[in-house]
Amino acid sequence: MSEIRNIRVPPRIDSLPLPEREIGRKPAQDWRFTIQGQKFDFQGGKILLNNQNLAELISENLTHLSAQYWTTLSRRLARYRDWATLHVDDPxxxxxxxxxxxxxxxxxxGRIKKKFDETLDGVSFHLEDGQLLLNGVNVNAFLEMAKKHRTEKGRIFLKGLRNRLAILQSNRGGNPNYEKIRxxxxxLAAAIEKELLNYSPSVIELPPPSLPSPSS
Structure with missing residues (x-):
């Protein structure tokens, strides 16, 4: 009988004391969100895009990537915000x-607005650290590459860049931003003209002269 009296009834589960760190702990929130192949997340106070810190991505590429890229990203980021508002319970x-x-x-x-403001007759332009970008093409870099490797395609592309520069020059009075890149x-226009002189002039092949018919 004494052995029976010494048996202790185990405490109920709900009466067991919890460690102090467990009291009031909120369940972990899942911030993962995927849209059209791009994966967003929010960890440690940072928004991640495909495991990359979005703040760094924006600061390092805002002036280089196209307005279309940033427009698409802004829409997806807004969708992520709307999704998190509905699904995350952590005010x-x-x-x-x-x-x-x-x-x-x-x-x-702000960048998208600036991108569209710096446009003349369909030619968008931007000056970054002395490098001129026309419709996303780095004119300085392409000119240097064309000098090292002269090809017919390079000549045609240089003529296209020269024409775009001419458009900017002919419309310079209508855009106050032109003075920044004048x-x-x-x-660059003078350098391209000089480089084009190194190419042989295009030869126009004429059809052979028609021979007189035997009857004439």
Missing amino acids: EALAKFSALVHAFLTKIF ETVER
Whole structure:
């Protein structure tokens, strides 16, 4: 009987004390969101795009990638924000997340507006560290490459760049942004004209003269 009296009834599960760190802990939130092959996430106060810090991606590439790329990204980022608002139950984290999204979209929209402002007759231009980009093509870099490897395709492309530069020069009075690139445009236009002189002039092949018929 004494052995029976010494048996202790185990405590109920709900009466077991929890470690202090477990009290009030919120369940982990899943921030992963995929749209058209791009994977978004939010970890450690950072928004990730395909496991890359989105803040770094924007700061390092904002002036280089096309307006179309940033327009597409801004739409997907806005979709991610809408999804998180509906699916994530963490008001404090959502507030930080939303502030980041707002900052990124503001920066992207500012860049898109600037991109469209710097356009003349369908030719978009941008000057970055002395490098002139026309419709996304680095004129300085292509000219240097063409000098090292002269081909017929290179000649045709250089003539196309020269024509685009001529468009900018002919419409310079209508756009205040042109003054920022005027010296660069004039220098590159002269350099391209000089480089084109190194190519042989195009030879126009005429059909052979018709021979007189035997009866004539």
